[in-house]
Amino acid sequence: MVFAIEARQLTKIYDGKTKALDGVDLQVNPAEVFAFLGPNGSGKTTLMRILTTQFRPTSGEAYNFGLDVVQSGAEVRKIIGYVPQETSVWADISGFENLLIYSKIYGVPSSRRKKSIEDALQSMGLEEMANRMVKTYSGGMVRRLEIACALLVKPKILFLDEPTIGLDPSARKAVWENLTSFKREYSTTVFFNTHYMDEADIYSDEIAIINKGKIVKSGTPSQLKHSLRSEILQFHSNHFHSNHNGIDENILRNIRDLAFVRDVVLCDSKLDVFVEDGEFALPLIIEALRSEGVSIERISATRPTLDDVFLKYVGTLSFGRGGK
Numbered sequence: 454m455v456f457a458i459e460a461r462q463l464t465k466i467y468d469g470k471t472k473a474l475d476g477v478d479l480q481v482n483p484a485e486v487f488a489f490l491g492p493n494g495s496g497k498t499t500l501m502r503i504l505t506t507q508f509r510p511t512s513g514e515a516y517n518f519g520l521d522v523v524q525s526g527a528e529v530r531k532i533i534g535y536v537p538q539e540t541s542v543w544a545d546i547s548g549f550e551n552l553l554i555y556s557k558i559y560g561v562p563s564s565r566r567k568k569s570i571e572d573a574l575q576s577m578g579l580e581e582m583a584n585r586m587v588k589t590y591s592g593g594m595v596r597r598l599e600i601a602c603a604l605l606v607k608p609k610i611l612f613l614d615e616p617t618i619g620l621d622p623s624a625r626k627a628v629w630e631n632l633t634s635f636k637r638e639y640s641t642t643v644f645f646n647t648h649y650m651d652e653a654d655i656y657s658d659e660i661a662i663i664n665k666g667k668i669v670k671s672g673t674p675s676q677l678k679h680s681l682r683s684e685i686l687q688f689h690s691n692h693f694h695s696n697h698n699g700i701d702e703n704i705l706r707n708i709r710d711l712a713f714v715r716d717v718v719l720c721d722s723k724l725d726v727f728v729e730d731g732e733f734a735l736p737l738i739i740e741a742l743r744s745e746g747v748s749i750e751r752i753s754a755t756r757p758t759l760d761d762v763f764l765k766y767v768g769t770l771s772f773g774r775g776g777k
């Protein structure tokens with residue numbers, strides 16, 4: 454099977470000194486939504502610019518549907534759409550006029566232009582806005598228009614650099630709902646950069662986390678979260694409370710001694726048990742507590758989030774603002 458996107462040992466050194474990418478290997482399946490996650494300056498835009506034929510790699514190779522991004526740039530550009538992080542539409546004309554200009558830039562034949570523009574407007578939910586000046590649009594509508602421009606050619610791969618940066622949650626949701634339905638209809642591969650982890654978690658099939666030009670972790674959102682191998686099961690019981698100081702040490706020891714338990718912390722009437730797999734551990738811990746005569750009032754579970762995954766592999770959650 455040919456990958457939608459493949460990179461092999463891709464390296465980019467700017468001006469002979471800044472190593473922006475350091476041996477990136479990447480495989481993206483067709484019709485997949487792939488999130489490329491990393492802090493500012495980690496190399497996200499550099500990779501996207503290479504994959505979209507705007508920059509040449511210093512070494513290594515990259516392919517879109519088997520087409521070499523360096524050797525076959527013109528062919529690659531025919532099958533991809535790209536939305537840069539910076540604004541890419543004109544504010545003093547209407548959405549429709551922007552689409553008309555882009556359809557000419559992309560060489561959409563005049564006989565097909567009207568239909569392409571209608572489809573693109575519809576895909577991004579902008580039909581009613583089409584004839585309004587772009588300067589009257591909200592930030593979310595501008596973003597949807599920019600994406601609509603990239604959809605005019607019905608690309609096989611859509612590249613989006615920080616597609617929802619600076620948008621409020623409802624505008625972000627609107628962008629993704631439109632993208633998701635477009636993707637479903639046309640089986641487009643979507644590759645996006647982001648530093649919003651919730652977005653990567655909800656909307657992507659696969660994630661790669663990049664730090665300082667190297668991919669430090671990749672997998673499905675669920676695989677990444679499970680890779681931390683930690684869930685916290687919390688057991689609430691008055692038994693703990695009433696025995697606050699004199700809690701039967703045996704109980705704690707017995708729980709701690711269970712092979713799959715990594716740690717146990719007692720705090721007031723709550724017992725936190727750290728385990729690798731909560732579903733597996735839960736019934737066994739309940740049974741162990743019951744056999745010690747502990748009646749459980751309530752159980753809750755805390756699963757790791759992608760934030761936790763990011764913290765582990767990148768070591769910081771501070772992204773700053775604006776991206777690069």
Ligand SMILES: Nc1ncnc2c1ncn2[C@@H]1O[C@H](COP(=O)(O)OP(=O)(O)O)[C@@H](O)[C@H]1O
Pocket residue numbers: 467468471472473491492493494495496497498499500776777
């Ligand atoms: N055109 C350029 N010339 C020189 N250095 C650059 C250029 N573009 C990016 N860089 C540097 O390469 C590194 C990666 O940047 P970039 O790919 O923009 O990261 P990100 O998109 O993750 O914020 C940074 O250190 C940045 O300063």
Ligand SMILES: [Mg+2]
Pocket residue numbers: 497498499538614776777
């Ligand atoms: Mg960037």
